[in-house]
């Protein structure tokens with residue numbers, strides 16, 4: 001099994017990076033949609049309907065599958081012999097960043113359901129501020145995995 005993982009390593013890493021890119025695109029874009037959804041529509045109008053379709057499709061068909069793929073290929077890399085040195089700090093800081101990102105994904109899912117019920121309570125500014133969460137997590141993750149401190 002570990003022999004296969006070693007053989008597949010470059011492919012696993014390539015697929016990991018591809019799925020990270022598509023997941024992150026959604027994590028950056030969905031909060032922006034929430035900003036305009038809040039500021040440019042009222043519950044029940046035609047724009048509310050369009051924003052709901054865009055948010056649903058982005059989450060369901062792009063973000064959910066790419067989050068699952070990122071985790072799957074990431075765990076395969078983790079299990080590949082000789083890749084992770086558990087005596088270093090970087091695997092733990094990377095995991096902390098990944099957990100924040102995964103939490104944020106689920107937080108966005110809950111906010112989407114509030115829009116569906118017409119019960120969004122947050123302002124556009126609050127959605128803009130939450131938009132910084134994936135940026136901060138990305139900085140921690142990329143520094144961890146590239147500098148390997």
Ligand code: HEM
Pocket residue numbers: 013016017020024070071073074075077078083084098101137138141142145146
């Ligand atoms: C979801 C859980 C994740 C796990 C279990 C995981 C695990 C790993 C592991 C073990 C490696 C191999 C490091 C190496 O080859 O030396 C790796 C590479 C990488 N990961 Fe992740 N990762 C996850 C999510 C993410 C996320 C969310 C990002 C970006 C925001 C990311 C970005 C990268 C990058 C850019 C590399 C390539 C680094 C290099 O080879 O220089 N990963 N990941």
